Amino acid sequence: MSARDEYALALELLRMRAQQDFATWWAAKEQGRVTLEQLRAVFADITRDYGEVAASAAVDYLILERSLDESLAGLGFPDRADPVGFEQAVASFDWAVNTSREGGVLNSAVARRKLDGVLVRLVGAPAHETVVVNARRDGRAFARVPEPGACAFCLMLASRGAVYASRHTAGAADAGERFHDHCRCLVIECKRDGSDLPRINRDLEAAWAESGARNRAEFEKYIKLRGEVGGSPWPPLERVNVPEYAGDGTSKVFPGEPLPKDLNRAVAHVLYGWRDTPLKGGMWVKHSEDSRMGHTWDSQRAKASKFPKSWSNQKIADAVVEALENPTNALAYGQRREVWLAKEEVIIQVRYVIIRGQAKMLDAYPVDSIPKRARK
Known part of the structure; x- marks a missing residue:
């Protein structure tokens, strides 16, 4: 003992x-x-x-x-x-x-x-x-x-x-x-x-x-x-191929730091709105690929920023991983990391945190602009 x-x-x-x-x-x-x-x-x-x-x-x-x-x-x-x-x-x-x-x-x-x-x-x-x-x-x-x-x-x-x-x-x-x-x-x-x-x-x-x-x-x-929803892992996606990193899984803008490993989580959130807690108002988002509570063009979530209709789910998934691995801009404060990727007519923001040397995904979504303080 x-x-x-x-x-x-x-x-x-x-x-x-x-x-x-x-x-x-x-x-x-x-x-x-x-x-x-x-x-x-x-x-x-x-x-x-x-x-x-x-x-x-x-x-x-x-x-x-x-x-x-x-x-x-x-x-x-x-x-x-x-x-x-x-x-x-x-x-x-x-x-x-x-x-x-x-x-x-x-x-x-x-x-x-x-x-x-x-x-x-x-x-x-x-x-x-x-x-x-x-x-x-x-x-x-x-x-x-x-x-x-x-x-x-x-x-x-x-x-x-x-x-x-x-x-x-x-x-x-x-x-x-x-x-x-x-x-x-x-x-x-x-x-x-x-x-x-x-x-x-x-x-x-x-x-x-x-x-x-x-x-x-x-x-x-x-x-x-x-505590109410429990800690069970999210099911693997079947309708979209979750991309892998082209490199070794470490950041190019934050040298030596790891990138989030659970890319299934990153893609499921941005496409379908999966989460571990309910939305405001108490509504839960089912961990189903039929959910339309993410950031796709046909999202049913109120006030959600949306990708263009011309962007397929696979293209969105690929872009999120690309933003993590090859961002055009980045910002760090405390344990938080934010990266942006300007791709075609869309700007993608991805956020994650570094805890005890491990990177954990927060969210990803399209935004209107990149903050001036975000370095290139």
């Missing part, structure tokens, strides 16, 4: 034991042997005691993880974060209790469920803080690893990848500092280049780029919709 896995297991056991201890006291309250005010103080004690052990587990994890890398041998001993304070613990307790009253009467089942969630968050908080503080202190990075079945909010934070002190991505620090009740996500230390990130983080980072999201709400919506 890896140091990360052992750490994750240790935290989960601590959360469970904290909940078990609190359950014993809650039962005593239900039996009238403990008052709600006494239970309030006990709750704070439990979060403090188990929080201290959780922070120590984080220190042990950092020591073991760093011992496996000789380049980290000179780093100082990790500092342990303090558990949440009494005021924060009782404030959370009061919130859970006060929001569980119906007509002034406490709904014990609702209150208990909320307090269990609060315990999970407060016990884990000093462990997460320990990892974040030491990663920042020692010039390392940290990342949020989502638990199985994590909510869209946590998946969005996990998509931030490796976060470090000098990275000014909006909301990046939230990956290690914002947790909701019942959240069992993990904060790990990693390299600043993210090369040792778990697969889930790399996939989510790619999803963020693919989604085109401009804010958290848009990404959360994308993740939810993506």
